[in-house]
Amino acid sequence: MAEFAKVVDQFSDQLWRLNNLYVITDEHGRRVTFNMHDAQRQLFDEMHNLNVILKARQRGFTTFIQLFMLDACVFNSDVRAGTIAHTLPDAQVIFRDKIRFPYDNLPEGIKGIVPPLNDNTTELLLANNSGVRVSTSLRSGTLQYLHVSEYGKICAKFPDKAREVKSGALNTVDKDQIVFIESTAEGQDGHFFEICQAARTRKNTGDKLTPMDFKFHFSPWWEDRKYSLAAGAVEITPSYAEYFAKLKGLGVNLTPDQQAWYVKKAEQQQGDMKREFPSTPDEAFEAAIEGAYYSDHLTRMEMDKRLTRLPIDTGIPVMTSWDLGWNDTNSVWLIQVVGREIRWIDYYENNGYEISHYVNEINKRKAQHGFTFGAHYFPHDVTNNQLNNGKSVFDTLIGLGINPERVPRVSNVNDGINATRRMMGQSLIDPVRCEQGLKCLRNYRKEWDEDRACFRDKPYHNWASNGADAFRNFAQGYVEPTIIQPRLRYGSRSTSGGGSWQSA
CATH class of the missing domain: 3.30.420.280 (Nucleotidyltransferase; domain 5)
Structure with a gap:
């Protein structure tokens, strides 16, 4: 009886369920039981009903959010959850790898209670009348959970779709339900930038959040332990040393191995580095956007210290x-x-x-x-x-x-x-x-x-x-x-x- 009560308590605890029930494939292609890493756990602990997440690449938020919504559907009746991806192929991959695969690998006893009622590539509808779908547009119906993936890219590449998200999808969710908007930055333009800036301002001023205010979450590259490289073989040039010293002044104290990783990764990414792997929120939005004409040239000017205060010489026209x-x-x-x-x-x-x-x-x-x-x-x-x-x-x-x-x-x-x-x-x-x-x-x-x-x-x-x-x-x-x-x-x-x- 005590063992049965323990099992009941475990299955009533969403944190336990998320860290014990769901199987995913990791970055090496291996089947593993999902267990939150630090950034995912921080989002879980600090979650507001409206959440905007500015992130570095490969921080695992899409995986966590999909499992969070899937779990809500499996263990609750009459729940509707939806994800907006910026392209149809991305929507299909998110559904296949981060919803259907974890559901198919749930214990048989759970699937027996909430079996699927449909079988397609973008929606999972369960016997308890809960369902989760992934699409490039969600205008109809009412949702309790909404996830907008890579909203910065949607705003930059698909402005009509961004307007539809703003006027349509966000209005399908009641003010007391849960929304996740996450993305890397794509320049200082569009609704994602506006949401982030407003949420950052409220965070910096300490204003109390209402259910209709977005909470700002930032996940930089340096919080991920895998982003490191043995420092001995990597030269830290003066321009990078100056950059790392500037970060230290902002409270970001990188280890030599982190500095080595950053230097080598920046050699690959060039003008895209600060967009894909930002160290600070300001840096993310100041970085080049995809398709920008002058990104590499401005990056070179910055590294050469040619973006600098200049005198105005009164002797020169x-x-x-x-x-x-x-x-x-x-x-x-x-x-x-x-x-x-x-x-x-x-x-x-x-x-x-x-x-x-x-x-x-x-x-x-x-x-x-x-x-x-x-x-x-x-x-x-x-x-x-x-x-x-x-x-x-x-x-x-x-x-x-x-x-x-x-x-x-x-x-x-x-x-x-x-x-x-x-x-x-x-x-x-x-x-x-x-x-x-x-x-x-x-x-x-x-x-x-x-x-x-x-x-x-x-x-x-x-x-x-x-x-x-x-x-x-x-x-x-x-x-x-x-x-x-x-x-x-x-x-x-x-x-x-x-x-x-x-x-x-």
Whole structure:
């Protein structure tokens, strides 16, 4: 009788069930009994009804969440659970490996009580009227459990589907039920980024969560013990040593074996490293997104400390490069050329204002720093469009004291993108004054072809396009003149995180 009571108690304990009843295949392809690792257990212990999880690659959250929902369906009647994956093949794999396989390997006594009533590749319906399904869309019905997998990728590649998740799937779950949204980061755009930022703010301020607030969970690579490599054979270069020292200042103290693993993995991942294996939440969203045009070049600039505070030399003319957003954002970069170096010293964008507003903004900077203007580069259509006052943009700019240089249109935008990449090799960007411009460059990416499941060979037009186009406009229009020598010499640069140039 005591033994029977013990069994009853065990089966009434979800934590015990999750760590003892379910069989999965591990990363080596072996059948093993699932047992939560530290990150999964932390999510279980700290679970809120709405959970957003920013993660490194291969942290096991999809496996845990599927088992958590499957367990709720097996041991409770009338439960509905659903998972949204970003592609149909992913949905089928999640269902096959993380729902159907663990269910099929449950003890026969349990399956005998709750046998399956259907047999397909995306839904498991049980005899107790509970069921779990995996799809690319869940708009109908009412769910008690919802899991959105790789929502960052959905927002980046499938904006229509992301809107459907936001307006449809999230509305199928009552405010007191359980939602998991998890993903690696995909730039500073879309609903996943917005949810994470709002949840992080509440966490940092200590605000009490309501049932309608998302709780923020972050799972970095360095919490996983398997991400280590014997340190002896790996050289830690000065740039990596500086990066690890910066992390230490943020409370992330890596072992030599972890540092060695990171260096070797970064050699493989290059511009994707901080997206796939972030060390901090900020780093995850600052990293390159998939399909970004300039990811590797910005990574190289960061490693070379060319994303750094820059002086504004009053002895060197400041050039500007513009993109005119007729129905959206106008963008302006301010540039100085010093020797062979191209210094991007400031950036401004806004929308809803007439052209005089932007001229006033750059004139404010001229008055503040005491520089003079050089050439002003505008896209080819500066001479073609009229403003509400009946004048052309070109004539209006002349009247405002700006003499536009028209940059001819390239026949293929990829030629301009390649010219930009070449220019980045000799560029430095001030990360403070140009913060928004850098975000544009990081998020400027190729358009995704949903039907063919690949990137198209053309840019995706979003909020980042205007800032990136203004940058590209200078690369297409600027012809290097006789080298202008700086009025002062400048010595070593300090870190990209906010150091400045020092006079030599």
